[in-house]
Amino acid sequence: MPEKPAITSSELGVLWLTYQEKTMILRMLEYFIEKADDDKALKIMTDLYKDIDLYVGKIKIIFEDEGAAIPVAFTSQDVNKDVPKLYDNGFDIMFVRLLKEISMGLHTLNINMAYREDIVMLFKDLTAITQGAYNSCTQYLIEKGLLARSPYVSMPKTVEFVKEKNYLAGMNPLTKLGNKRTLNTIEVAYIYHGIEANVSGLQMITGFAQCANSPEVKKFFNKGAEISKSVVKEMSEVFLEDGIQIPTTSGGNATRSTVAPFSDKLMMYCTSMFCSFSMGGNAVGTAFSLRNDLVAKMGVFTKDIFEFAHEGAKIMIKNGWMEEPPQMAERKDIIGK
Template sequence: MPERPAITSSELGVLWLTYQEKTMILRMLEYFIEKADDEKAKKIMTDLYTEIDIYVGKITNIFKSEGAVIPIGFTSEDVNKDVPKLYDNGFDIMFVRLLKEISMGLHTLNINMTYREDIVMLFKELTAITQAYYNACTQYLIEKGMIARSPYVSMPKSTEFVKNTDYLAGMNPFTKIGNKRTLNTIEVAYVYHGIEVNFIGLQMITGFAQCANNSEVKKFFAEGVELSKSIIKEMSETFIEDGIQVPASSGGNATRSTVAPFSDKLMMYCTSMLCSFSMGGNAVGTAFSLRNDLAAKMTVFTKDIFEYAHKGAKIMIKNGWMEEPPQMEERKAIIKE
C-alpha cells in the first residue's frame, strides 16, 4: 500500500460538495461583514471567514495533489458588497447560525464517507469549528433578544409507559379533537425547530424575491415565500391547539432594497441547499413523531419542498448555473470506443 493512497470516489464527492458550500458561505460573509453595524457580530463573521478560507485552501490543495480540476464554486463575481442592506440587523447572525447548523449535519455525514486519515481529520476539524461558531451565534442572539427559546415544561416526577394505541391517534375522523393527546417534548422540539428554521428561510427568500434579476427566478422565489408561510402556519396551528407558545423573532427582516447583493446563481444554490436541509429535518421529525397527524403533515411538507426544489433545479440547469459533480467512468461508452 502507498504511504498515502489516492482519494476514493466518495471522498472526491464530499470534498467537491464542501467546496461548493464553503465558497458560497465566503461570498455571503463578505457582504454581511461589509454591512455589519454591530462590532461583535462583525468579529464573529470575520473570524469565521478566516477559518473557512483556510479550509477552502486545504481542499484546493488536495484537488491539485490528486490531479483533479478545481471546481468553480462561487467567486467574486457572485457578490456585490456595494449595494444597500437587504436585511435588518440581526439577520446576518441568524442566517450564519442556520448555515452552521446545516454544516454540522453535512460534516458528520461526510466523515462517514471518508477513509484517508488527512481527510477524516479535515472534517473533524471543520465539525469542531462549526460547533464553536454555532454556539457563538446562538449566545449572541440570546444576548441581543433576537431569538426565543423553546417552551419550558414542568419536569416529570415519574416514568410512564404508553398504555394503548390511542397514543398514536391524531388523524382518526371519528375521534374528537379534544381527545387528541398533547404533544410530547420530542415532538415539540422538532415542530419548534421547523418553525424557527422556516422563519429565517422566509426572510431570506423574501429578500431574494425582491432583488432577483431573472424574472423566472424572481417568480420562483415568490413561490418559495408562500410555501414557507404555509408551513409556518400549519406548524403554528399544531402548537396553538395545545396552548404552546409559537416562536417569534424580533429582528432580521428584509429591508425595502431591490438591489441584489448576490448573483441569481448563488441565491438559487443557497435556496436549493436549504430545501435539502428542510427535507432531511422533516424526515427525522417524521421518524420521531408518534402522533400520526404530525407524521402526515411532515410528509406533505417534504413532498411540497421536493417539488419546489425540483423546479429550482430545472431553472438552474436552464441558465447554466448547476455545476456538475465529478462523474464515474461511463463504462459502456468506453467499451464502444
C-alpha cells in the same frame, strides 16, 4: 500501502460538495462583513471567514495533488459588496447560525464517507469550527433578544409507558370525543425547530425575491416564500391547539432594497441547499413523531418542498448555473470504443 493513497470516489464527492458550500458561504460573509454595524457580530463573522477560507484552500490543494479539476463554485463574480443593505436587525448572525446548523449535519455525514486520515481530520476540524461558530451565534442572538427559546415544561415526576394504541393515532385515550392527545416534548422539539428554521428561511427568500434579476427566478422565490408561510402557519396551529408558545423574533427583516448583493446563481444554490436541509429535517421529525397526524403533515410539507426544489433545479440547469459533480467512468462508452 502507499503513505497517502489516492482519494476514493466518496471522498472526492464530499470534498467537491464541501467546496461548493464553503465558497458560497465565503461570498455571503464578504457581503455581511462589509455591512456589519455591530462589533461583536463583525468578529464572529470575520473569525469564521478566516477559518473557512483556510480550509477551502486545503481542499483546493487536495484537488491539485490528485490531478482533479478545481470546481468553479462561487467567486467574486457572485457577490457585490457595494450595494445597500438587503437585511437588517441581526439577520446576518441569524443566517450564519442557520448555515452552521446545516454545516454540522453535512460534516457529520461527510466524515462517515471519508477513509484517508487527512480528509477525516479535515472534516473533524471543520466540525469543531462549525460547532464553535454556531454556539457564538446562538449566544449572541439570545443576548440581543433576537432568539426565542423553546417552551419550558413541568418536569416529569414518574416514568410512564404507553398503554393505548390511540397514542400513535394522536388521540387522547382519556376522552371519548377523540380529542388529540397533548404533544410530547420530542414532538415539540422538532416542530419548534421547523418553525424557527422556516421563519429564518422566509426572511432570507423574501430578500432574494426583492432583488433577483431574472423574472423567472423572482417568481420562483415568491413561490418559496409562500411554502414557508404555509409551513409556519400549519405548525403554529398545532402548537396553538395545545396552548404552546410559538417562536417569534423581532429581528432579521428584509429592507426595502431591490439591488442584489448576490448573483441569481448563488441565491438559487443557497435556496436549493435550504430545501435539502428542510427535507432532511422533516424526515427526522417524521421518524420521531408518534402522532400520525403530524407524520401526515410533514409528509405533505416534504412533497411540496421536493417539487419546489425540483423546479429550482430545472431553472439552474436552464441558465447554466448547476455545476456537475465529478462522474464515474462511462464504462459502456469506453468498451464501445
